[in-house]
Amino acid sequence: MNAIEDGLLSQQKVISLETIRVACKNCSLSSLCLPMGLSQEDVERLDDIVKRARPLHRGDYLFREGDRFRSLYVVKTGSVKTFAPSPEGSEQVLGFHLPGELIGLDAIDKDIHACSARVLETSAICEVPFAHLEELTASIPSLQHQMYRLLSKEISQDTEMLLLLGKKNAEERLAAFLLSLSQRLHKRGLSPSDFYLSMSRHEIGNYLGLAVETVSRLFTRFQEDGLMQVDRKHIQLLNLPALETLVVGSDQGRRQQQQPG
Amino acid sequence: MNAIEDGLLSQQKVISLETIRVACKNCSLSSLCLPMGLSQEDVERLDDIVKRARPLHRGDYLFREGDRFRSLYVVKTGSVKTFAPSPEGSEQVLGFHLPGELIGLDAIDKDIHACSARVLETSAICEVPFAHLEELTASIPSLQHQMYRLLSKEISQDTEMLLLLGKKNAEERLAAFLLSLSQRLHKRGLSPSDFYLSMSRHEIGNYLGLAVETVSRLFTRFQEDGLMQVDRKHIQLLNLPALETLVVGSDQGRRQQQQPG
DNA sequence: AATAAGTTTTGATCCAGATCAAACACTCGC
DNA sequence: GCGAGTGTTTGATCTGGATCAAAACTTATT
Incomplete structure (x- = not known):
């Protein structure tokens, strides 16, 4: 069981429903995240599939390299780093993720995480089960479009980073x-x-x-x-x-x- | 008008319909490309939106940095390089694209191409208008999934490249x-x-x-x-x-x- | 065939940034 | 407060690959 599941479980025991009900529609990050451009009603449908965990702490993993891919994660507060092990122990930091940013998009293809994600400071993370999200996107065109945009943006950012490492x-x-x-x-x-x-x-x-x-x-x-x-x-x-x-x-x-x- | 449109127009004048009718279903690359995992019927629907151009030649552009994003391109034969201008004239080569590979995914987000694509040798290219493709994916779940996979794979590849430039x-x-x-x-x-x-x-x-x-x-x-x-x-x-x-x-x-x- | 323009190779030199080394600051547990 | 461990800074040295220079080769043009 990874840290976020652990968090979710404990949360159900110790935190009241009121407390955890931080809906997407009230989230200050919605304009950066998946709800972007969705109707009130569609945001609620999205909301239903998002799991929210109690805060994770520095060093906790969202997932590890090799884990089965199940969910995307969105940073709500705090920050996360993703990194890939290069052979023989050393690692390459792939990114630092701030609130509103989606993590895990690179794992959709192979259905396995090729990198690990660790929390850099106490952070709140939303978990979005991908199978549910994928179903939802098929019936909400603007959500599908937002997904394409988010995936595409990730590519653009990597591209910029290639330029940085290659030329600067x-x-x-x-x-x-x-x-x-x-x-x-x-x-x-x-x-x-x-x-x-x-x-x-x-x-x-x-x-x-x-x-x-x-x-x-x-x-x-x-x-x-x-x-x-x-x-x-x-x-x-x-x-x-x-x-x-x-x-x-x-x-x-x-x-x-x-x-x- | 860019090279590929030019190609399409000329093709209609000089090449018979038989000749150009190279359907996706007969394409040896379908297992690498969009039709991957689609039913015969769905491949035909996809096929209807794909435009095919007469061969492009070394140096021809598929699109230029700054162009409005309209279509994805798939290399059918030949090869293509994509590159981004770094400020002041020099450029960063972002990738070399072989048959079956999709080009232009990074432009979905901003709706503008941030890089240019030039043909390296005489090449045949399929053009897939993105608006049509997007509509189609909403009604063909396996096509939507394939799109997510292709976008995700692009991210993984960029990630690998980051590792290469950062550590090797x-x-x-x-x-x-x-x-x-x-x-x-x-x-x-x-x-x-x-x-x-x-x-x-x-x-x-x-x-x-x-x-x-x-x-x-x-x-x-x-x-x-x-x-x-x-x-x-x-x-x-x-x-x-x-x-x-x-x-x-x-x-x-x-x-x-x-x-x- | 001669000329020109690009492309690749080879050799000599240089330097940005890595590596090595060590002191220094901060944090945390006791 | 003390000591251990970790993270940061600073200085000295080294080196992989860039840069400079030029020859060798390829291709295109007239």
Whole structure:
């Protein structure tokens, strides 16, 4: 039994129905999540299949690599990292997931999770059994469309990440990472320039294909350059436009890709 | 008007209906493509919405970055590369697409193509108008499921690529690239160990995050090591198991990712 | 066949960022 | 408060692969 099932079970014992009834329609994240664009009635149908668990804690797993795929998970509060074991023990961090973001989409194809998902801080997670969701999408066109969009967006994001890892240097990668967090937090109604990191420097480095030391040095340098204020996990972005300029990269120095034909 | 529309129009003028009637049900790729798992009747419904164009030629575009998203494209014969402009002229090759592979899935979300797709060699392409496809999937559950699977598979592949760019060295990347081609060709009934590359060394390097020179040197080295025979674009893989061993990477030397909590 | 333009290979050099090493800060349990 | 463990920073060194340079080869054009 994994952590979320455990959570669900315990919840039924100790928390009253009123308390757990946090319906999709009242959720501040609905515009980022599956209910996006659905009618009141359809949101209620969706609501019926969503399971909600009591908070999970740092280190708890939503699922592990190799687990049978059953559900998608949506972060309601907190944050989650997904990571794939590369052979021989080391791992690749694949993403950090903030409230409103869907986890597990990559497992639909093979019906097995190819990566693991762990909670980075105390978090509330919604579980959406995929078989139910799939049935529902067939009868709610706008939900089907939203599913296609969410899957497609995941591909776009991975694509952007490929560009980052394939073409950008350390400085550009870290700036892009900070801006991505900033923008995503902003969409959720939080400050785009003042936030706490829930992941370690090591995890950031792993995600960005950099050594911890490089990440640490860059934080120091960005701070010296007045781009940000760093106090342990507490980040304040002081110059968003400058960070944006960094991300695009000067690029002129790089070799061009010629066109065939 | 883009190349494929041009192709379709001309085709209607110069090619007889018999000739162009290459139905999905007779397509050798159906097991890799959308018809996978569909009943005879459903394949015919799918077939009705698929447009087929006369062959496109090297350098022709399926779509360009910024184009409105209308259709998905499936490679029937030949090969296609997709690439995104990184700012200031240079580009990132995002993928090489072989027969049976779907192109354009990343554009569903924003309704705009964020990358361009160009044909690498004379190729036949099927065009699937997405609005029609989406309608069809709502009434054919197994087609909907197949769409989810295809989208999910794309995510898995991107994920694998992230691992490649984030954790693997040059040698491991090229070995992985060669094996990927080998396996995909094999699935299509072609030789897994004897094939022609339709892309340049430059494009391979760009895709793998390596300089052309590095790719060239590695080809030379792999040949010296008896792993493969290279004659310009003609590749013969002489020792697939050894290549597989290379891909996994010795890995022991690398730093481990510690677990939180 | 000569010319031009791209593509691939080979050699020499350089450097961003990895790795190694060590001190330092924070957290948690006792 | 103390000590152990973990996470972060800083400094010194090393290296894989990029970059620079140029020759060798392919292909297309006239």
